[in-house]
Amino acid sequence: MKRFKRYLVTSALPYANGPIHIGHLAGVYVPSDIYTRYLRLKGEDVISVCGSDEHGVPITLKARKEGITPQQVVDRYHAINKKAFEDFGIAFDIYSRTSNKIHYETASDFFLNLYNKGEFIEKTSLQYYDNEAGCFLADRYITGECPHCHNENAYGDQCEKCGTSLSPSDLINPRSTISGSQPVMKETLHWYLPLDKYEPWLKKWILEEHTEWKTNVYGQCKSWLDQGLQPRAVSRDLDWGVPVPVKGAEGKVLYVWFDAPIGYISATRELTPDWEKYWKDPETRMIHFIGKDNIVFHCIIFPSMLKAEGSFILPDNVPANEFLNLENDKISTSRNWAVWLHEYLEEFPGKQDVLRYALCANAPETKDNDFTWKDLQARNNNELVAILGNFVNRTLVLANNYYSGKVPEPGDLSPFDKEVLESIPRLAESTAAAIENFRFREGLKEAMNLARLGNKYLADTEPWKLIKTEPGRVKTIINISLQITANLSIILEPFLPFSMKKLREWTGLDKIKWQDAGNVSLLPPGHQVNKGGLLFEKIEDEIINRQIEKLMNTRKENEGSAAGAAAVKSAVTYEDFSKMDIRTATVLEAEKVPKTAKLLKLKIDCGTDIRTIVSGIAEYYTPESMVGRQILIIANLEPRTIKGIESKGMILMAEDPNGKLTLVSPVEKTGNGSTVK
RNA sequence: GGCGAGAUAGCUCAGAUGGUUAGAGCGUAUGAUUCAUAAUCAUAAGGUCGAGGGUUCAAUUCCCUCUCUCGCUACCA
Numbered sequence A: 001m002k003r004f005k006r007y008l009v010t011s012a013l014p015y016a017n018g019p020i021h022i023g024h025l026a027g028v029y030v031p032s033d034i035y036t037r038y039l040r041l042k043g044e045d046v047i048s049v050c051g052s053d054e055h056g057v058p059i060t061l062k063a064r065k066e067g068i069t070p071q072q073v074v075d076r077y078h079a080i081n082k083k084a085f086e087d088f089g090i091a092f093d094i095y096s097r098t099s100n101k102i103h104y105e106t107a108s109d110f111f112l113n114l115y116n117k118g119e120f121i122e123k124t125s126l127q128y129y130d131n132e133a134g135c136f137l138a139d140r141y142i143t144g145e146c147p148h149c150h151n152e153n154a155y156g157d158q159c160e161k162c163g164t165s166l167s168p169s170d171l172i173n174p175r176s177t178i179s180g181s182q183p184v185m186k187e188t189l190h191w192y193l194p195l196d197k198y199e200p201w202l203k204k205w206i207l208e209e210h211t212e213w214k215t216n217v218y219g220q221c222k223s224w225l226d227q228g229l230q231p232r233a234v235s236r237d238l239d240w241g242v243p244v245p246v247k248g249a250e251g252k253v254l255y256v257w258f259d260a261p262i263g264y265i266s267a268t269r270e271l272t273p274d275w276e277k278y279w280k281d282p283e284t285r286m287i288h289f290i291g292k293d294n295i296v297f298h299c300i301i302f303p304s305m306l307k308a309e310g311s312f313i314l315p316d317n318v319p320a321n322e323f324l325n326l327e328n329d330k331i332s333t334s335r336n337w338a339v340w341l342h343e344y345l346e347e348f349p350g351k352q353d354v355l356r357y358a359l360c361a362n363a364p365e366t367k368d369n370d371f372t373w374k375d376l377q378a379r380n381n382n383e384l385v386a387i388l389g390n391f392v393n394r395t396l397v398l399a400n401n402y403y404s405g406k407v408p409e410p411g412d413l414s415p416f417d418k419e420v421l422e423s424i425p426r427l428a429e430s431t432a433a434a435i436e437n438f439r440f441r442e443g444l445k446e447a448m449n450l451a452r453l454g455n456k457y458l459a460d461t462e463p464w465k466l467i468k469t470e471p472g473r474v475k476t477i478i479n480i481s482l483q484i485t486a487n488l489s490i491i492l493e494p495f496l497p498f499s500m501k502k503l504r505e506w507t508g509l510d511k512i513k514w515q516d517a518g519n520v521s522l523l524p525p526g527h528q529v530n531k532g533g534l535l536f537e538k539i540e541d542e543i544i545n546r547q548i549e550k551l552m553n554t555r556k557e558n559e560g561s562a563a564g565a566a567a568v569k570s571a572v573t574y575e576d577f578s579k580m581d582i583r584t585a586t587v588l589e590a591e592k593v594p595k596t597a598k599l600l601k602l603k604i605d606c607g608t609d610i611r612t613i614v615s616g617i618a619e620y621y622t623p624e625s626m627v628g629r630q631i632l633i634i635a636n637l638e639p640r641t642i643k644g645i646e647s648k649g650m651i652l653m654a655e656d657p658n659g660k661l662t663l664v665s666p667v668e669k670t671g672n673g674s675t676v677k
Numbered sequence B: 001g002g003c004g005a006g007a008u009a010g011c012u013c014a015g016a017u018g019g020u021u022a023g024a025g026c027g028u029a030u031g032a033u034u035c036a037u038a039a040u041c042a043u044a045a046g047g048u049c050g051a052g053g054g055u056u057c058a059a060u061u062c063c064c065u066c067u068c069u070c071g072c073u074a075c076c077a
Helices: A022-041 A057-066 A070-088 A101-116 A195-208 A215-227 A256-271 A275-280 A292-309 A341-347 A352-361 A373-403 A415-436 A440-461 A463-469 A471-491 A497-507 A541-559 A574-578
Strands: A006-011 A045-052 A094-097 A121-130 A142-145 A172-176 A184-193 A235-237 A252-254 A284-291 A315-317 A324-326 A369-371 A582-592 A600-605 A610-615 A630-634 A640-642 A645-647 A653-655 A661-663
Touching: A006 A022, A006 A275, A022 A045, A022 A284, A022 A324, A022 A341, A022 A352, A022 A369, A022 A415, A022 A440, A045 A070, A045 A256, A057 A070, A070 A094, A070 A341, A070 A352, A094 A101, A094 A256, A101 A184, A101 A256, A101 A292, A184 A235, A184 A252, A184 A292, A195 A215, A195 A292, A215 A292, A252 A256, A256 A275, A256 A292, A275 A284, A284 A292, A292 A315, A352 A373, A352 A440, A352 A497, A369 A373, A373 A440, A373 A463, A373 A471, A373 A497, A373 A541, A415 A440, A415 A471, A440 A463, A440 A471, A463 A471, A471 A497, A610 A645
Parallel strands: A006 A045, A006 A284, A045 A094, A284 A315, A324 A369
Antiparallel strands: A121 A184, A142 A172, A235 A252, A582 A600, A582 A630, A600 A610, A640 A645, A653 A661
16 A cells, blocks of 8 residues: 555534534544544654534524624634534644635635636526525526416426426516515626536546445445536625635625635645645645545545646545434434534533543444444443453552552563463554554454453453462563553553543553554553552443433424424415415325325315325325325415426425424314315 | 445444355353452353345355435425
């Protein structure tokens, strides 16, 4: 394998519209931190960069909702997350942010560079602008009358009734679906990165030269490349972001996917004047730690940007992890279904390593995993306390009881002693190999095997019995146990930095290097170790139950209607309301629309006639469960053709904040066609 | 629906270019032990390797179909 002179480790920039939770940690930050700490311990030249991703529409929407500025939103979460990472021991060399001046400069320069080299495609188009909302409207946010079939609900990109492809300017009487107002036509210019141009190169680079990438990463890249790449717009009409640094681009910013990865570069620039060494020297090995939702950006799009620029290196590996669930449910910021890092740090002071251990031991490396509080408790009590903490404790206690903490001189080695001593470097090596292959779960297990071996060694040699009969032999045993302890404090350092620091204080071992791992005379005879204490404490059921209860409360709240309910819309007149013909109907037949995930085709009796309605409810209701049900429909909604089927009307559904749909029906059966008012 | 990844002991995961009794940690049971936070050590029980078909002397491992989970994407009046 190629040798590299230095390493550049990047961790996905967390989006600054919420706090960090265990899913982020297990997927990205714990692995990247273990990797970085390992490299540093080895003495490699390595920097680890990260920062808040602070642009994009969701942040502006959140700001609007809370009545504050986008900057205030990102300031809040940047502060929370930066501190939480620090307190948790994620040792970034820099945690920057994309609203920094240096990032604006870096991103602008990057854009300008590509612009001047003619790497972009420029396209001017007329787009509708919503004066009320103060923004340009994407095609699908505009509806209007179709010029061909005069369907009044045609979309800006297509009329679904007659199937014609449209552009928004074709629509008669266009309306903004955001504000409901009439948008005005404005000319707007955008820049596109022609990804298709890089396709042959990407195919070679990934599919031929990086077959070692994880299967999930490789598979998804292949899928994209096989389908063929399209040019992608790099700019957007928005007032929050890095302005497009070109004349005539007022009111335009860099699209957030273009802007965010450049954040890695600006963070590096902010960190060191020597940044180019890390980004432009082919002897630097760049590694992107990300979650699986980010694969395309880091493997296809960002490399294309770097390639287009020309002077940058490309990632050598992109170890994307899968997702972590929480107590059998998807982690969700909006549903508050998460264990928030800043809360954990408050509620479990001094227990960073416990969470680091639980998340690493159960990291979603090959498939989605489930985090449970019971699992964290079990790993703490049965592994950290019982195996690691216990071994360290018994060794230090024995050394202090027998030798007042002075490392005894070893005597002749038994075959078993030799066997144990030989396995120390072996375990150190297998831990290192696992880390270098991004198999952190396995690495942690290998490292813990050394503590297991220590316990076995003491149990088999029984120094507490021999102390009366063979005191010389006990010296050897305690010496070896202490050497194991010292080695543990090295090979577990990347995983459990807080505890291992404590352990090294007890053993008086400082200035460690990874290369010392396997050395079986780290603590020379006569060296003083102190009595130590408890490396880890048991976590009682009560503590765990409190956390589980907290989550159960969240679940209850989510099931109630209040949490996250949509704001009440602006007032309408009774006249407006009375235009709608809402009535009862009964489902006669139901079937799934082929080649769709959500659509059901329903034949219903609505009193006056029997008609067909297509409805996007297949995820919640099977065709069988619909037949015979009495439902409510809007009978006079403009018909619309969906997947080639004309749908006349719409079924009324209640939608909760999670998007889950529930059928709305009359409480008691009534005649079909009864109107609702 | 398309594409990608996954489905292996109670739990979390390894693994095999197809071949004698499918591995590990945790949990469980039994025994041993007391230096240690009732911690440790040993032994054992636990799996028709998601379902169904095919190829083969032989498949959990290859091929096909299907089911479920997650991601990307389409679609959702």
